[in-house]
Amino acid sequence: MTNSYFIRLTGLFLLAGFFYSCTTTQTNIEQLQAQGSYNKALSSIESQLSEDPAQPKLYITRAEINANLAKEREPEERADFYTETAESFDLAIEYGANESQLSSIDSLRQQLWKLEHNAGLEVTENMMATDRYDRAKTHFENALIIRPDAISSLKNLAVAHYNSDNIDEAINTLEKALEFAEDNPIDMLENLGYLYLEKGNPDQATHYYELANTDVEGNLNIAFGLVNAYISNGDTEEALDMLEPLVEEYPNNANLRNVYGTQLYEITSNIMDDLKTAYSDNETELAEQIRFEAEGMGDEAENQLIEAFKRDTTNTEYLESLAVFYNNLAAQYLSVLEVAFQEDQNALREKANMLIDFAKDYYEKLADIEPANSEYQQKLSTLNQLNNQ
Structure with a gap:
């Protein structure tokens, strides 16, 4: 009876010693962490995890330590520590973190993400910094290590890439954001x-x-x-x-009318090409029909460009659109003259001359605004030569 009692008592001591040992080790890790002895704490954690990896609390502690190590570094040196942090979160969840531990993970994850994301926004708004977009990218990339699905960080990272002239990276980042949206x-x-x-x-x-x-x-x-x-x-x-x-x-949007008029001219230009073909093929009725269509489309294009300029007479872009329109359409009519029927040539020539006069008028306005612009002077010289032919 005595021997049996002694054996059971010894077993109890051993069991108590086992639990005491674990508790002491965990306390040591927390003490090392509190003292800032992060490397020793990490070494102790790795030792325990190698014996028993199914310890969610240790992974969370490892994540906290790596997060603290990241904060001590410059932003561009934090990526590896954040990667360790994120991986530790994932392993804690994989090994069955309880509700309280999951809450701790979410809280720390959100805290770290906000730290980097907000730092990125702050850097972006610093107009005095010449490298603000590069620095902002670093912060947003750090934030995304912690929360890869953070759409706001992805969108801001895309903007930073674009402003750094990295269009491909901006596209890739925004398409990744679209996957999570x-x-x-x-x-x-x-x-x-x-x-x-x-x-x-x-x-x-x-x-x-x-x-x-x-x-x-x-x-x-x-x-x-x-x-x-x-x-x-x-x-x-x-x-x-x-x-x-x-x-x-x-109807009052000048830009819309300007673009509309320009595209109507493109159609007019194609119709003029068809007119040349009809003349060359000696298609009398078809040529008459196409000529009528070309004049109608050209008039509509002209009207839209004039309406755009009326709504913003200070915009030289709209002024130049009219000058280019009249110049190019005049060239189209002069080109048609080479193959037109004899009976149509006078009317076509008159139309071309009228368009040349309009083109000169608008290029003269442009030259008055920008007298040093040699292109406008060259256009005027060419148009005057056409008038004298």
Whole structure:
């Protein structure tokens, strides 16, 4: 009986010693952490995890220590520590963190993310710093290590990339944000359309603008973006289909009218090419029909460009649009003269001369505004020579 009692008592001492040992070790880690002896604390944690990896609390402690180490470094030196922090969070969850521990993880994760994200915003707003976008990128990238699905950080990182002339990175970052977003947010689709247009990829620009196209007439930014994408892609008809109702909806928008008039000229130019073909093929009736169509389309283009200029007479862009329109259309009529029927040549020549006079008038206005602009002087010289032929 005595021996049996002694054995049981010894076992009890051993069990108590085991628990005492673990408690002491955990206390030592907390003490080392409080003292700032992070490397020793991490070494102790790694030793315990190698024996038993299923200890969520140790992973959380490891995450806290790496977070503290990150804060002690410069922003560009924090990535490795944040990576360790994020991985420790994931392992704590994987090994069954309880509700209280999950709450601690969420709290620390949010705290670290806000620290870096807000620092990025603050740097971005510092207009005096020449490297503000590079510094902001570092902060946003740090924030995304902690929360890879943080859409606001991804969007701001994309802006920083764009302002650093890294359009490809801006696109990649924004497309990643789109993966985490719900219901295809219009602002991101619009920005992607713009970025692809800037990159010179009108097909992809059109794709994103059309995805955002829920109410084009109610969103001029999307409307202009989609029109520009169509124009860049050479889809004049599609651009006109959008521009016509927009001009009706916003009759006082000078920019819309200017773009509309310019695209109507593109159609007019194509019709003039058809007219030359009809003359060359000796198609009398067809030539008459096309000539009438060309004059009508040209008049509509002219009207839209004039209406744009009327609404903003200080804008030299609209003034130049008219000068270029009259100059180019005059050249088209002079080109048609070479193949036109004899009976049509006088009328065509008169039309060309009228257009030349208008072109001269507007180039003279431009030359008065910018007397040092040699291009305007050269245009005037050429137009005067055409008048004297």
